Structure formats: C-alpha cells, structure tokens
Amino acid sequence: MKTLVNRFYNRLDQIHIEERILPPLKDDEVEIKIHAAALNKADLLIAKGKPAMIKLMFGLRKPKIIYPGTDFAGEVTKIGHKVTQFKVGDSVFGDLSNAGFGAYAKMAHVKEQNIWHIPKGYTYIESSTLPMPMGTSIEALKQAKDIKDKKVLIYGGSGGVGRFLVQLSLYKQAKVDVVASKKHEDDLKKLGVLNIHDYKSSSFNLPNNYYDVIFAVNGYQPLKVYSKALVKHGSCIIIGGNGKQLFAAMIKAWFYK
Structure with a gap:
C-alpha cells in the first residue's frame, strides 16, 4: 500500500510516498481503508521537530516515527476474531497518536479501542477532523x-x-x-x-x-x-x-x- 514517509526533521520537501507492506492483522485489530486524514498543528510540529521538546518525545536527531498522521476516517474491511464492536463495512473514525501513527496511508490496522463509529450524517472528511x-x-x-x-x-x-x-x-x-x-x-x-x-x-x-x-x-x-x-x-x-x-x-x- 502507499503511505507517507518522513525520515528527517524540518525538511518538509523530503516527505514522500513509499510502498509499505502492512503486518498481518492481529486478533484484536481492525483493518481500515482510509478515506480521509486530518492535518493537525501537532502533526506539523512533529514534522518540523519544533519546539525542541518535540525531539525529546519523538527522537533527538531524527524522527523515531517515520509514518506520520494521527486522525483519520474510513471503512472497515477486515476484523480480527476477538473484535466485538465493529463489522466489515462499518464507517469509522479514529486516532493513532497512541498506536504508532501512520494515518497518511491507504490502509491501517487499528485496535478497536482507538476507533469509533461515525455519527449519522457526518462525512469521512468531517469525521477525520474530530479525534x-x-x-x-x-x-x-x-x-x-x-x-x-x-x-x-x-x-x-x-x-x-x-x-x-x-x-x-x-x-x-x-x-x-x-x-x-x-x-x-x-x-x-x-x-x-x-x-x-x-x-x-x-x-x-x-x-x-x-x-x-x-x-x-x-x-x-x-x-x-x-x-x-x-x-x-x-x-x-x-x-x-x-x-x-x-x-x-x-x-x-x-x-x-
């Protein structure tokens, strides 16, 4: 699948798209086809490595997390056999800030506690801005x-x-x-x-x-x-x-x- 990659601080022109193979889906995870992802100020600060305390959290010399993005919305395409709150076809939105990041991608594997059903009447784009x-x-x-x-x-x-x-x-x-x-x-x-x-x-x-x-x-x-x-x-x-x-x-x- 295609995903955004950032390997350096404050070199936004070096952010690019790469092919990445998702690891196998775990029993307590949900596979999601991402339709929309939000860009928050925090995402930009992490990419820039500013203020300095960002580097204390995400790596001193270069980012430890190279797949950026936290907030997203999309459609459930697979579920692990221990997943109970979601089914294939559900529209969901979620937050990957405590789950390895990587929302700027075509797909994601997410634990069900990190996603929620999209409220009735909301679009994928609107829902991606919520988390x-x-x-x-x-x-x-x-x-x-x-x-x-x-x-x-x-x-x-x-x-x-x-x-x-x-x-x-x-x-x-x-x-x-x-x-x-x-x-x-x-x-x-x-x-x-x-x-x-x-x-x-x-x-x-x-x-x-x-x-x-x-x-x-x-x-x-x-x-x-x-x-x-x-x-x-x-x-x-x-x-x-x-x-x-x-x-x-x-x-x-x-x-x-």
Missing part, C-alpha cells in the same frame, strides 16, 4: 474539573480545540468568554458565545482577578498575563504553545505542586 481536537478538549475539561456556573475564558476559541471547548463548556453550564479575532465573531455567536473579545482591538485587555478557569489554547500570552486574570486558586490550562511558554508552564507547575 485530536475533541480528545484534547475533553482532557482539558477533566483538568479543570467542575466548571458549572464558573467564569471561563477560552483564549483562542476559534480553532478546532477552541470550538470544542466552547461547546463543551457551555454544555457544562459555564459562563464563557472567548478571545478570538473579529472575523470569527459570527461563527462563535452561532455556537452560543455572548462575550467575544477581539485580541487585535486596541482596547482589548483582560480583567484582573476575574476568571475561575482559563483555557490557553496555543499559549498566545505569557503566563503572567493569564495569572493576573485569574481569581485566587483559579486554574489555567495550557494547551499547546511555543517552547518558551510550555517550559514556563512546566516550571511553574513544579514549584506550585
């Missing part, structure tokens, strides 16, 4: 714990993760403010957001000691900016960001355990 932003949002909300009636700020609410956080936070009955660019205002209002702050506005400023929880998606601001906006014992959940911001978050988390 990483949806999963990231759910994990962030777990970190925040109970947010009912809490003042929540989603800084960077217009991207994939941000929009999931918006909808899930509103579902959990939080009082949600969003920081995003003006061009996304109408879309966010359709999701139910009442207070949208344009970070490009000259009058934009976060209030001091106001928010119970801040979700900092991609870490656009230094930690001290978020800290000032939080109430005492408030929580700031960092989701992505550059190397400096992530390092600062790790150091602060260590000293405030």
Whole structure:
C-alpha cells in the first residue's frame, strides 16, 4: 500500500510516498481503508521537530516515527476474531497518536479501542477532523474539573480545540468568554458565545482577578498575563504553545505542586 514517509526533521520537501507492506492483522485489530486524514498543528510540529521538546518525545536527531498522521476516517474491511464492536463495512473514525501513527496511508490496522463509529450524517472528511481536537478538549475539561456556573475564558476559541471547548463548556453550564479575532465573531455567536473579545482591538485587555478557569489554547500570552486574570486558586490550562511558554508552564507547575 502507499503511505507517507518522513525520515528527517524540518525538511518538509523530503516527505514522500513509499510502498509499505502492512503486518498481518492481529486478533484484536481492525483493518481500515482510509478515506480521509486530518492535518493537525501537532502533526506539523512533529514534522518540523519544533519546539525542541518535540525531539525529546519523538527522537533527538531524527524522527523515531517515520509514518506520520494521527486522525483519520474510513471503512472497515477486515476484523480480527476477538473484535466485538465493529463489522466489515462499518464507517469509522479514529486516532493513532497512541498506536504508532501512520494515518497518511491507504490502509491501517487499528485496535478497536482507538476507533469509533461515525455519527449519522457526518462525512469521512468531517469525521477525520474530530479525534485530536475533541480528545484534547475533553482532557482539558477533566483538568479543570467542575466548571458549572464558573467564569471561563477560552483564549483562542476559534480553532478546532477552541470550538470544542466552547461547546463543551457551555454544555457544562459555564459562563464563557472567548478571545478570538473579529472575523470569527459570527461563527462563535452561532455556537452560543455572548462575550467575544477581539485580541487585535486596541482596547482589548483582560480583567484582573476575574476568571475561575482559563483555557490557553496555543499559549498566545505569557503566563503572567493569564495569572493576573485569574481569581485566587483559579486554574489555567495550557494547551499547546511555543517552547518558551510550555517550559514556563512546566516550571511553574513544579514549584506550585
């Protein structure tokens, strides 16, 4: 089968297609013909090897994982005899981030706990975009714990993760403010957001000691900016960001355990 291959960091022009033979299907695996795969920011960061901590996770000098791609959608073509939740012909979407990657390929062998049935009415392309932003949002909300009636700020609410956080936070009955660019205002209002702050506005400023929880998606601001906006014992959940911001978050988390 054809698959995308990346053997070097930050040499995107060297990414190419190769033929690869899939190993035999295991008893607890599902074979999937991939119809669509998503490109997340994380996939690009891994390919570039930036920020530097990416290399600590995926190989110091060159990528340990040469078959990229995590999020996909496709059709079940075979099942192992221990598989109970899926059958041949099922339309599924899944996440290979904990299963060896390799979503940018014609086929994949996946354990059934890493795939889900595509909701009725969704296309393969739409479904392939769900796993990483949806999963990231759910994990962030777990970190925040109970947010009912809490003042929540989603800084960077217009991207994939941000929009999931918006909808899930509103579902959990939080009082949600969003920081995003003006061009996304109408879309966010359709999701139910009442207070949208344009970070490009000259009058934009976060209030001091106001928010119970801040979700900092991609870490656009230094930690001290978020800290000032939080109430005492408030929580700031960092989701992505550059190397400096992530390092600062790790150091602060260590000293405030």
